[in-house]
Amino acid sequence: MKITIFGTGYVGLVTGACLAEVGNDILCVDIDEGKIEALKQGIIPIYEPDLDALVARNLAAGRLSFSTDAREGVEHGLLQFIAVGTPPDEDGSADLQHVLVVAETIAEHMNDYRVIVDKSTVPVGTADKVRETMAGVLAERGVDMDFDVVSNPEFLKEGAAVGDFMKPDRIIIGTDNARAAELLHQLYAPFNRNHDRVIAMDIRSAELTKYAANAMLATKISFMNELANLAEKLGADIEQVRHGIGADSRIGYAFIYPGCGYGGSCFPKDVSALEHTANQVGYQAQLLEAVEAVNRRQKQVLCQKIHAHFEGDLAGRRIALWGLAFKPNTDDMRDAPSRVLMEYLWEAGAEVVAFDPAAMDEAGRIYGEREDLVLVNTPEAAVQGADALAVVTEWNIFRSPDFHALRKALKSPVIFDGRNIYDPAQLRTDGFTYYGIGRNQEN
Numbered sequence: 415m416k417i418t419i420f421g422t423g424y425v426g427l428v429t430g431a432c433l434a435e436v437g438n439d440i441l442c443v444d445i446d447e448g449k450i451e452a453l454k455q456g457i458i459p460i461y462e463p464d465l466d467a468l469v470a471r472n473l474a475a476g477r478l479s480f481s482t483d484a485r486e487g488v489e490h491g492l493l494q495f496i497a498v499g500t501p502p503d504e505d506g507s508a509d510l511q512h513v514l515v516v517a518e519t520i521a522e523h524m525n526d527y528r529v530i531v532d533k534s535t536v537p538v539g540t541a542d543k544v545r546e547t548m549a550g551v552l553a554e555r556g557v558d559m560d561f562d563v564v565s566n567p568e569f570l571k572e573g574a575a576v577g578d579f580m581k582p583d584r585i586i587i588g589t590d591n592a593r594a595a596e597l598l599h600q601l602y603a604p605f606n607r608n609h610d611r612v613i614a615m616d617i618r619s620a621e622l623t624k625y626a627a628n629a630m631l632a633t634k635i636s637f638m639n640e641l642a643n644l645a646e647k648l649g650a651d652i653e654q655v656r657h658g659i660g661a662d663s664r665i666g667y668a669f670i671y672p673g674c675g676y677g678g679s680c681f682p683k684d685v686s687a688l689e690h691t692a693n694q695v696g697y698q699a700q701l702l703e704a705v706e707a708v709n710r711r712q713k714q715v716l717c718q719k720i721h722a723h724f725e726g727d728l729a730g731r732r733i734a735l736w737g738l739a740f741k742p743n744t745d746d747m748r749d750a751p752s753r754v755l756m757e758y759l760w761e762a763g764a765e766v767v768a769f770d771p772a773a774m775d776e777a778g779r780i781y782g783e784r785e786d787l788v789l790v791n792t793p794e795a796a797v798q799g800a801d802a803l804a805v806v807t808e809w810n811i812f813r814s815p816d817f818h819a820l821r822k823a824l825k826s827p828v829i830f831d832g833r834n835i836y837d838p839a840q841l842r843t844d845g846f847t848y849y850g851i852g853r854n855q856e857n
């Protein structure tokens with residue numbers, strides 16, 4: 415099938431490469447000329463495991479190409495995917511300007527029937543807006559042309575995006591149109607052989623399903639963080655509690671890790687956008703408000719622990735940071751807890767010496783050159799002479815360090831474990847002062 419994808423970010427590029435891999439003819443269009451130039455040469459602008467080989471293979475085979483020319487894009491694909499960003503607006507709602515610009519562009523250039531497939535995460539009612547926008551442009555052009563709009567939200571996880579796309583838990587197809595539904599079924603058939611993963615539904619329900627999934631996941635995290643803070647005050651250990659509740663099959667072990675808060679480009683903005691959608695229809699989403707508030711507070715927990723340990727005397731201290739990305743296996747630092755911690759430390763006059771396996775360039779891009787941020791190339795270099803180590807992202811490489819060497823390298827052997835990856839008892843035996851999240855200091 416000939417397919418055009420607008421937006422070559424985490425979602426658009428993975429979608430394009432994976433659809434090309436099964437034999438489709440994909441054209442990816444982006445307004446970012448630098449990105450498109452790099453991609454044409456097989457250079458991937460983001461860190462995403464397995465993506466570079468996939469792009470290189472399909473580029474070489476001629477099944478995947480890149481362009482900044484929207485007209486070419488509209489001519490190319492029967493299916494026109496919208497995979498552009500929907501960042502939060504100032505009031506927390508989803509900013510739809512990029513989505514609607516693409517809708518306009520498609521309507522400006524189309525000369526034949528097109529199916530517009532919305533992959534971006536968009537509030538309920540956006541498909542109607544896309545339809546209205548396109549109808550307006552077509553009317554201005556004085557042409558009467560048929561098109562359909564489908565909601566096909568994406569559930570891939572950064573860091574495992576290729577695997578998630580190739581073997582999805584589910585494929586949501588939201589449409590009220592049989593012809594479009596049939597085309598989408600055909601498109602996804604190669605990813606749907608093991609068992610039927612397609613869940614077809616009406617458009618508004620499809621749009622809401624994406625927000626519901628992210629809000630549920632964010633709720634699990636905030637729930638555990640709330641309990642972790644409580645456990646700490648009660649002298650209990652949240653890790654033992656986690657094992658205790660996860661054993662209940664109705665609860666399960668997945669996604670109930672306490673920590674220093676969730677970040678990323680999706681959970682914070684999607685919870686906030688859903689809350690905003692609720693407000694617009696006169697409903698106060700109290701649970702969502704709490705999920706967000708708990709997370710905001712949780713991002714401060716490491717700051718508070720560091721402040722308390724040093725009794726507020728942070729000026730001139732050097733704090734080593736392991737992990738900058740909002741989670742392992744990505745370079746994405748959007749809304750990352752590391753940013754809250756670093757900005758707090760700088761404000762308090764401390765210096766940050768940081769290492770991340772993938773997000774160093776991104777940190778440099780966000781913060782530029784500054785004297786109180788030193789980016790180093792190994793975890794060992796970060797801790798050399800530091801007053802303390804804070805672990806913010808649970809990359810595998812941080813899980814089992816040489817604690818003996820670590821103790822020797824640190825100026826004072828203090829560890830703030832924002833992801834509970836270490837055993838407090840062992841660390842204390844090894845001579846460290848250990849702070850976790852929701853763990854009894856005496857355990």
Ligand code: NAD
Pocket residue numbers: 420421422423424425426443444445446449497498499500512515516533534535536568569570571572679680
């Ligand atoms: P991103 O910011 O990485 O990429 C968006 C791309 O769209 C950019 O390259 C930008 O230049 C391009 N763009 C903007 N306007 C354009 C236009 N008019 N024409 C062509 N390209 C244009 O975004 P992302 O992380 O890939 O997310 C895209 C959407 O998918 C968002 O709605 C997001 O919520 C959703 N989503 C993201 C993830 C994720 O893990 N990142 C997962 C599921 C869903």
